Amino acid sequence: MPIGTVKFFNTDKGYGFIENEDGSGDSFVHITAVQAAGMQTLNKDQRISYELETGRNGKVSAINLQQA
Numbered sequence: 001m002p003i004g005t006v007k008f009f010n011t012d013k014g015y016g017f018i019e020n021e022d023g024s025g026d027s028f029v030h031i032t033a034v035q036a037a038g039m040q041t042l043n044k045d046q047r048i049s050y051e052l053e054t055g056r057n058g059k060v061s062a063i064n065l066q067q068a
Contacts, residue, residue, distance in 0.1 A: 001049045002027075003068045009034075009042040018048055018062055027052060029062040037065040 009016030
């Protein structure tokens with residue numbers, strides 16, 4: 001599972017981005033993935049492990065979030 005650091009998360013808008021530790025760019029994360037992991041929000045600089053999933057719209061997003 002990739003590990004990254006939360007770069008930005010806006011609870012009101014329901015999305016944010018995780019900066020991948022391996023330098024491969026940022027991963028989009030939606031509030032539904034955060035809530036599915038039993039969390040209310042993500043905090044800037046929080047370390048997270050996750051999986052990547054390609055949605056029906058063809059966009060890749062982080063799912064199965066866990067504290068790293």
